[in-house]
Amino acid sequence: MCLALLVHGLALCAGVLGLMLLARPWSNLFVPLGGVVLLLLCVAARPRPSEEPERLLERERFPALHKLSDRVAAALGLAPLDGIGVSADFNANYRMSGWRRRRHMELGSPLMAVLSADELTAIIAHEISHGANGDPLRVQFLGQAIDTLAAWGQAARPLSIGNLGRGTPADHSFPCLGCRSSSRCSGCRSCCSPGPASCCGW
Structure with a gap:
């Protein structure tokens, strides 16, 4: 929890410092660029509410x-x-x-x-x-801190974006325990209709 609080605090400080750099007179081009970068780091830490179930x-x-x-x-x-x-x-x-x-x-x-x-x-x-x-x-407080660190790490290594997912198996299917079929399916969609709730007899 303390580490998450530190991450959120750093993000807030980055946003404030970025605004200060953009508001002050620009002595060179690196001042506004630094301000924009700090603001982007702050934006990466913005709250992201959980989605409703599909x-x-x-x-x-x-x-x-x-x-x-x-x-x-x-x-x-x-x-x-x-x-x-x-x-x-x-x-x-x-x-x-x-x-x-x-x-x-x-x-x-x-x-x-x-x-x-x-x-x-x-x-x-x-x-x-x-x-x-x-x-x-x-x-959510802890998860957003982890997401923020992941976003910062991705920004620090932009070339790694193309390597994401390498070595990950493409088949995400699993044995459908709720179906009478012995075949593998992805979320009951291939062997049941209209969906998981009906195939499991709810």
């Missing part, structure tokens, strides 16, 4: 899941979630999305396919408890 499960189509989420949230002293999303990841997460800080939980269809009812309740309670503990704010 696919949201409507309350009307999945009432049991939403009612379970509402009961868990009420037990933790929280308001109902603003939305529940589904993904093709073997994972689950809780996030505060957008500038309006809307609270979303995203559930991976492969994970949900292998959970019992009690395990599902435990997963939902675990994810919603992140909101009660204020974890998304801390994670």
